[in-house]
Amino acid sequence: MFAYERHQEVRRLLFRYLESPSLRHLREPKQVDRLAEEIVAAVDQSSPLWGKWDAVRAELLKAAAKTWIPIEDLASFLNSLPGPRLTATDVAQRLRAFQEEPHAHLYPDERVKDACLARYSMEVEAGTEMPAIVGALQEFADEEERRLDREWQEKWQAEQAAERLALERRFLSGADCKWTPLEGSKAVFMRRNGRAYRLAPTKEKRWELHRIEEATDAGKLVGVYATRSAANKVIDKIAYEPEFR
Template identity: 55%
Template sequence: MAPDRQYAVASLLFDYVKSPSLRHLRDPHSVHKLARDIVNALDRASSVWKKWEPDREEIAKAAAPCWIPTEDLQSFLNTLPGPPLTKTDVEQRLRAIWEEPHTTYPKDELKEGCLAVYLAEKSQGTGMRAIIGALQEHIEREEERLRNEQQEQYRHWKEDERVKLEQRFLSGADCGWTRIEKSEALYCRRNGRAFRIIQGKDKRWTLYRIKELADKGDLLGTYQGRGDANKALQQIAYAPEPHR
């Protein structure tokens, strides 16, 4: 074990055994806490980020998505235990955090709003840790708003696509499966021929050839899934018309 790692563990153990209480020394909660402290100390001692004490690391990870000006974050981090941090120290630690698994760079679309919240809170004298908490809440709200907007845009896009398909079908052009208004059945046109498919209570799909929407149609087959019906339709749609 490297001397710095050995020293870190020994310091924790010496502090632990100073307790005059055997009950405390044998307490499972105290032992688990000591184990966590040892693991954290080993991680710090072996880390390439030598300047980053636990408090600094916690703040950096919390601030990483928040668009806090680097100089301001640097100034605050330098009030915490550890060697002086340069602007490059902070920039590169943040970059390393952003590139960790399950972590992403700050969202560009949130930058303006985050800076507005930050400056407003700073002007009121709010402490940095509280500002970070406020920014985290702001980001959560904004991400929820963006998700809702994206879902609404997707719904509009799907409806626009449905209307386009419906119009193609009604105009007599070939098109993929679509609902006509709020029909339970789906309609499509292949090779100039119109078809209807509908799912029954048994979850199977029944395919019909139709001449118009109100037409009951000619039964072509019943299929376990839409994929099976589509495979059959590839042949049916281009087969010679039956002689009447």
């Protein structure tokens, strides 16, 4: 039985138990004992699809799902436990079944593969037993993923900051550029066909578009628009027409 199937069965048993209108019945020790027995039976029942797998084998393999431990090594260890002999295919396909369970999130991260394999080799050489290796690699893989995510986020933020600075410098230099914020302003600025515009939010959550010469100019009001997209359409039209007075 897959994990999600067990969850659904336990949930069904609990809801059935709670249907009783009597609080005295719900609190009766014998009834609670009976519910506990039903839950244990539901959780422990094995699936005919995976006859070679008991709870111990399945739990260890599931724990190893994101660690990149070689399938052959997992099969070798699992075969040292009580139960029918497992082939590498048995292990690989049982692992795939775990990974494909709804909301399982058990696929290993390709980014940490080499690091996990290096750590695995180190633990094997040190004589660490497989369950301890699985636990250590779970922690190691999780931390590596977090580290890589942080590095990606920092790199992305740096790239965004560099792009904003380049746009700001481009606008201030007099070159055409797309909308860009300037430090200290809630508005965004654009230059199209050599003409500068400022788009600022209003208290009514609309947008005021001004034609300006410099960023600090009061400028001339072009219009007030519900969205930035509407203001963009106006600029597309007026940027290449004779200047309005």
